[in-house]
Amino acid sequence: MALVGCGSGLPAASISNDQLSERVDTNDDWIRSRTGIGSRRVAGADESITSLGLKAAQAALDHAGWQASDVDLVLLATSSPDDLFGSAPRIQGALGAIHAVAFDLTAACSGFLFALVTAGQYIRSGTVRRALVIGADQLSRWVDWDDRRTCVLFGDGAAALAVEACPAADDGLVGFRLRSDGRRGDSLTLNQIEQRTPLVQGLDAQVGGFTPIRMNGQEVFKFAVREVPAVLRELLEGTGTDAADLDWLLLHQANQRILDAVADRFGIPHERVLSNLVHYGNTSAATIPLMLDEAVRDGRVQPGHLLGCSGFGAGLSWGAALLRWRGPAA
Ligand code: UT7
DSSP, X not given: OEEEEEEEEOOSOEEEHHHHTTTSSOOHHHHHHHHOOOXXXXXXXXXXXXXXXXXXXXXXXXXXXXXXXGOOEEEEEOSXXXXXXXXXXXXXXXXXXXXXEEEEEXXXXXXHHHHHHHHHHHHHHTSOSEEEEEEEEOGGGTSOTTXXXXXXXXXXXXXXXXXXXXXXXXXXEEEEEEEEOGGGGGGEEOOBOOOEEEEETTEEEEOOOBOOOEEOHHHHHHHHHHHHHHHHHHHHHHTTOOGGGOSEEEEOOSOHHHHHHHHHHHTOOGGGBOOOHHHHOBOGGGHHHHHHHHHHHTTSSOTTOEEEEXXXXXXXXXXXXXXXXXXXXO
């Protein structure tokens, strides 16, 4: 699978830490020093997972130089779809990707990596030639804006990668490891509400709806700084790659302290750690492709560059992938 195009779809409105501190008891100094976040995008009334995902997918398609009818698979990694039955088909339809099968995949902040690996399996098996993998979340729908421990962290956004079949020797998915541990799932949840409605004698039916995001921040922080280096190390060893061979470290953008801690564990200089959470905060499934798109477009990531990636979050779920960027055909 070759990585040949990328694109982003971001909400227009940006909210600074100072603006947020007018809504909830927080301040710019706390947010910046504890997380590295300076502002975040929040979807307006005319924006949604479908519209942002579509913008990202169209940009990736254009970047790759494909026609929409060339796409065989549209995979949308999201935990906040517009429609629980799936938002990927809406994007596929609006894009005009008439030959593509489209579905959602949920693995929270690890979702993009899980979806990219899934697309890789379809491509390697020969079932699919060209795929668009989108990571999109609109967690502003699901945060409790009165809970300062969580609402300052998240932002909305979407980004996509265009990937296609290639000779095995050129495969841009150099290696991967994916992990889940539901036993620790309670530390970060977006659970259904506990409300039931009388149905018939002896049976109440569940009422649909979700409670806001709840997170044990310290537990998740400890999980990330323990498991991310472990899974990355396993991947590097398994693929015979030295950390010094990585052109870039591209981690899920949750907290600058996590990025720094992981980089330090591998002796990777901070200049080679990609970070944009100062502008966007944690956009969940979108962080990795959003960061990649920015770094490709500003020329930091060049064709042939090797990226050590890791996603982690609710589930709990985590994983790592070694990706080689190829870019569009010249
Ligand atoms: O994408 C999913 C993955 N998620 C993550 O990776 C998140 C991982 N966790 C973290 O990034 C950090 O744990 C947080 C940024 C969420 C919190 O940082 P922390 O250094 O662990 O802070 P804390 O929760 O221990 O809170 C320290 C203090 C508390 O006050 P007291 O009890 O010491 O008086 C909090 O009430 O900071 C207070 N606090 C705040 N103060 C101002 C918590 N949130 C805020 C806030 N503004 N927004």
